[in-house]
Amino acid sequence: MIQRNTYECQIIGEKYEKLIHPSGLTIYYMSMPEKAKKAAMIATKFGSINYCFETLDGRQVSVPNGTAHFLEHKLFEGEAGNAFDFYGKTGAKANAYTSNDKTAYYFVCSDQFEENLDVLLSFVTHPFLTNENVEKEKGIIAQEIRMYEDEPSWQGYFTMVEGLYQNHPIRRDIAGTVEDIYSLTPEILMDCYNTFYHPENLVLAVAGDLSLESVLEAVDRYFKVGESRSKIITPIDEPDEAGIHYTEKSMLVSRPIFHLGFKDNHTDVSGFELAKKEMEVEILLEYLFGKSSPFFNELYKDGLINHEFDCWYDLSDYFSFCVISGESDDPEAVEKHAFKCIEELYEKGVDEGRFKEIRNGLFGSLVIETDRAYSMVNRLVGNHLNGANTLDSIEALQQITVDDLLERAKEMFSNDCSCMSVINPQKEGK
């Protein structure tokens, strides 16, 4: 039997359905009448931080960095050819990505949704790994790794994560090193596949002008009931404090690039509370550092930051941290100023007028998101894997009070839990 629930947001009149297929697969369905685009995404809770498991025959396995990402590349290949050859017939745009905590495969199309869904499910459920095709992929991924090695903002971000966390598996590089991936074999990849691609570890989201029945028929074809699964182990033993507070590197850049991270150790939140927490942090970031903030405007006038400046929140059920990032000749001054603004927030409290404006702004961007098939499937999948419900954000936003914000700020922004990473311009000849 299929379990079925409807989630609705009265304020904007949107809803979606959540179903649990007998195989254990979770399915989200959002109908978007009149939309031309249709999207589907299937994801597994298998990212760079998930590297330990116990197989059905009792072996303890720990895989090299870059394994989840490598497997993502390989699941585009099947016995009958490359997935792109099949999507090519319909014109769908297909891709995939691997992050710290998930691997997601998706397509967006205007026509022939059922055919495309069949391609997506067929490739994700039928790994085809040979010595030859695994070797071939190593050359391609090695070049992807090389490309990231030369990208200053990615290097700055990752250096910050390494400084912020001491033992957490988030310190493991998503793509791995060239040496890591050259050690991979079809056997290691199949072990991972059997563990992490079990239907209970997968989630499928579909959105657009399409029928649920056809989706369920496709799921029935590819997902069978009653397969046993191996045990996933995600060991996390992380002290509250950041590992280091300052870290730097030199690369070919014109000005220093900084990433200031704040680690939050309160990761035991889920459901509606998680949606509310996410909105609180989003409001705080705009309030403290956004373009409407005194922080941004003063530093901009002083030439300490420019329009490259950005701030955002990264969260999953394993980690939670904020980042403020930009270009500056004096990252130290930016950091000092950031802490000064946080202190001022505690002293002066929250300005009601600005709080309401920012809340209005966030409301608008959430509504806009519900208008796009790809944004919705990506959000449904991401929220599901973190243990939250997508439309909760809009309801949660209305409940947030000034006191909630102050409390959240105290949890989020602490000196002990911050790390500043700077990518400095490399001197000539170095």
Next chain:
Amino acid sequence: MKFIQEQYQRGVICNCGLADHFKTEYLSVDFVLPLTEENATGMSLLAGVLSQGCKKYPGIDQISRYLARYYGASFSLTASKAGEMELLSLSFTYLDNKFAIDGEDIQGAILELLYEMLFHPWIENDAFLTEHVRQEKINLSDKIKGLFNDKRVYSLERCKELMCAQEAFGVHETGSIETLEKFDEKRLYQFFQKMMSEAYVVISYVGKGEALFLKDLAEKFCARSGEMPSTDTQVFTVKTKEIIEEMDLNQSKLNLGFRLNEASLKDGAASRLFNVMYGGSATSKLFLNVRERLSLCYYCSSVLDRFKNVMFVSSGVEADKYEEARSEIEFQLKALAKGDFSDEEFDNAKSYLIDSICGFKDSQPSLASMMISGALRNDMKSPEQEIEEIRKVDRQAIIEIAKGAKLDTVYLLKGVHNEQ
């Protein structure tokens, strides 16, 4: 959907895409000038200075707060190039009025901000504020100096610059530091006034209703006396140039610039199909061969500039694989020119493009961008017409374009590790 194009004033073109199903609306004004160092630098500097606010809403914070109040409306002000034209684009995306919790007129508020920003800029004594211009000159100069931070984009732009050194197309869209030195608060304001009265204007709106406000907006601008800027497409390759520059990098960046023929210029649909088949998709010759078959790279793709009628291939490879990658890229072009492609490859490329165009219906920025391109080449088409043209293209048209593509410039940004 309904598409309308009107010219209420000479040189002020209004594009309109109307449908009832959107949750948001999109409104933009594009100013179009010939691509020169002066115009590229001036428009890039203006993008910064005008973002500082206007008389009524002075300050980045004032504008941000105004937009947040109206339910997270977003605004963008950027300078970019299209062929040998430089564009300054001011655009807004905002929620449909029906979502205003307190019943505000969001569209009206956005129109007001647009008017204020363009017609009542923050000036004193016939000049922009000294402080703003000083600050934005530093920001723009930093931006120009920082172009090499992203090696993939930098190497592609460098290839364009080297290939078209004697043509307007060789000018970078952000302008140059030398030209920037010549601008001060007075001169920039004169440039702004000149742009307001002489540049071609393209107003684009995607939303619902009858959009009667567009006529009023268009009439705020005076009629233009000059012609729409054009792009020189009659430059021919005599001999392929090969330029290698070195940088301390792990991965080398390979870029190839091609000039396309008259057939490509005349048949935009065929030209786009050719690009999709060659390197514009995951079923293209370059993706399947340079990446999938030979494992030489992670990315190898081609892009078209239809105004200039040129195409660029970019890839990231190991330095010692340069020759092999280059020869494969050239070989795959010859394969297309010989007609060495299946009917399936050809049909797939059509499906790819048609699917993209169908999807435009959901995206106001994509529809606006399609309408703006149409206005700039004076050849406005609806998505349906574009799809019809794509369906009509035959195999021979692809072969003719592939045959006519001449490799003009090969630029390798070679990764070397200098002695520490």
